[in-house]
Amino acid sequence: MDLPREDGIYIHDTVWRGISVDGPFVPEEDGIYVLYFRNSKCPGCKAFDETWSRFVEGVRDLYRFVVVQCTEFFTNCSSGDAVDTFLFYLVFETPQIVVIVVKDGMIIYLEREIGSLTYNRLREFVINIEERMNDYLKRDEEVDSNEEGLYIDFSERNWKEIVRRIKALLDGRELREVCDEDGCRLVIV
Secondary structure, eight states: OOOOOOEEEEEEESSSSEEEEHHHSOSSEEEEEEEEEEEEOOOHHHHHHHHHEEEEEEEHTTSEEEEESSBTTTTOOOOHHHHHHHHTTTTTEEEEEEEEEEEEEEEEEEEEEEEEOOOHHHHHHHHTTHHHHHHHTTTTTOOTTTTSOOOOOGGGHHHHHHHHHOOOOTOOOOOOEETTTTEEEEEEE
């Protein structure tokens, strides 16, 4: 299965289809979404692509698969939607898989794995998401919205404002991309 070549956001049905969302991609339709964040120049992403494609082919009817691709994170990307999506999910390392559970139109759980995963690790990570989510929700942990920093309340649904606030936090900071055979990282100085 060929992955998209251009920067952008792509959803898989029978092929990868580019979409425009006017901001970050935030799923609102119920289901489990598996997002693959990749940089086209990332050696680790290129190494992971075959594993990703094989996994998508094997379970494509069970989940909703999305590729978010830039040339270099949100610093060199021809797709504004992909830039906003990288920022929204705070993706500073690639390859990265983000699994999102949406229920009643709201994101109720999100988890990520970073690096070039093996097929078995990717499968285990995605397939066991609901079990880990249920364990987490049973713990009844609450987030203190009075803590300093960036608190994201998904019920606000003001995705562009969240991206704007993240950009403001990064404004004036030096951003450097560091890559090796395992992947790429964005260093904020």
